[in-house]
Amino acid sequence: MNNEGAFPAVRLRRLRRAAWLRRLVAEVKLSVDDLIWPVFVHDKEVSEPVAALPGVMRWSIADLVQQAKEACEFGIAALALFPVVGVEDKSEDAAMAWRDDNFYHRAISAVKQAVPEMGIITDVALDPYTSHGQDGVVRDGVVENDATIALLAKMAVAQAKAGADLVAPSDMMDGRVGVIRAALDHAGYSQVGILAYSAKYASAFYGPFRAAVGSDNALKNTPMKDGKQGYQMQMANGEEALREALLDVQEGADLVMVKPAGMYQDVIYRLASSQAAPVFAYQVSGEYAMLRQAASAGAFEFFPALEEALLGIKRAGARAILTYGAKELAERWCNQSS
Ligand code: PBG
Numbered sequence: 001m002n003n004e005g006a007f008p009a010v011r012l013r014r015l016r017r018a019a020w021l022r023r024l025v026a027e028v029k030l031s032v033d034d035l036i037w038p039v040f041v042h043d044k045e046v047s048e049p050v051a052a053l054p055g056v057m058r059w060s061i062a063d064l065v066q067q068a069k070e071a072c073e074f075g076i077a078a079l080a081l082f083p084v085v086g087v088e089d090k091s092e093d094a095a096m097a098w099r100d101d102n103f104y105h106r107a108i109s110a111v112k113q114a115v116p117e118m119g120i121i122t123d124v125a126l127d128p129y130t131s132h133g134q135d136g137v138v139r140d141g142v143v144e145n146d147a148t149i150a151l152l153a154k155m156a157v158a159q160a161k162a163g164a165d166l167v168a169p170s171d172m173m174d175g176r177v178g179v180i181r182a183a184l185d186h187a188g189y190s191q192v193g194i195l196a197y198s199a200k201y202a203s204a205f206y207g208p209f210r211a212a213v214g215s216d217n218a219l220k221n222t223p224m225k226d227g228k229q230g231y232q233m234q235m236a237n238g239e240e241a242l243r244e245a246l247l248d249v250q251e252g253a254d255l256v257m258v259k260p261a262g263m264y265q266d267v268i269y270r271l272a273s274s275q276a277a278p279v280f281a282y283q284v285s286g287e288y289a290m291l292r293q294a295a296s297a298g299a300f301e302f303f304p305a306l307e308e309a310l311l312g313i314k315r316a317g318a319r320a321i322l323t324y325g326a327k328e329l330a331e332r333w334c335n336q337s338s
């Protein structure tokens with residue numbers, strides 16, 4: 001950088017003096033092309049609000065289809081779909097997770113059929129289906145890695161069969177990407193991509209999500225010594241995230257994800273700089289709830305704060321961002337431009 005002719009010849013405020021100029025010098029811009037909308041679906045006729053997540057619903061399949069159509073009209077490129085499984089369908093071994101007649105698979109098919117141009121990203125992890133709420137099978141008080149990844153592979157194939165475009169393993173087991181890639185290819189789904197939650201931290205910010213899918217009670221009722229910390233990344237580590245991402249790409253991941261997003265922007269930056277694969281980031285339930293609740297308490301306005309949070313994540317290097325605010329934001333942008 002050339003420091004010659006510092007103040008008063010150089011005045012950085014000159015490029016801030018009018019909106020048209022600020023627009024031209026903006027380094028990153030947020031648009032609907034950046035957004036993925038995470039949505040919950042349950043096996044009930046009637047949709048219901050998620051108390052822990054203001055503005056978020058558990059949709060019936062019919063309502064989900066309608067929501068997908070609307071989101072598509074607002075320009076949203078893809079949905080990330082999460083199942084809310086009734087206690088009667090949860091079990092020790094998560095057997096419901098790979099059954100073709102599972103309502104989650106019906107929901108995937110229904111959306112794909114109604115809105116074929118929209119991307120569908122599905123969640124590969126056992127936790128919605130396990131009675132203990134862990135992401136894998138538990139043996140002798142430990143979440144077993146190798147037994148779990150075999151099940152995840154079956155789960156991913158069932159989701160691909162139902163119409164998933166990208167499967168997203170969020171379980172943090174070792175070797176799961178390679179096993180899933182091989183299983184998808186073997187079953188004839190070589191075009192289905194893998195969005196790997198490569199750097200998923202053992203975060204406190206998943207609280208509202210766990211309440212939404214009912215794994216909070218499951219986890220509480222069956223406490224484990226190490227629990228999620230035994231497989232999700234510890235929050236002190238950034239270098240390890242790069243290692244996770246490189247391994248996932250080596251095993252066949254098309255995209256890597258950092259989660260949560262806002263508190264881990266250094267990790268997003270590090271992964272994006274490595275150019276291993278495009279980096280997506282997940283603004284998780286707790287991050288979103290924090291903004292919503294602070295806004296309703298009058299601390300600030302919701303949408304400018306949401307946009308600022310997302311812009312920071314994008315500036316750090318995220319190519320796309322999952323946010324519970326995606327649809328509302330996209331609708332707002334549509335109305336502003338018309
Ligand atoms: C579990 C999963 C979690 C989230 C997405 N998938 C929570 C967990 O690990 O317990 C959290 C997402 C959010 O908080 O919005 N496979």
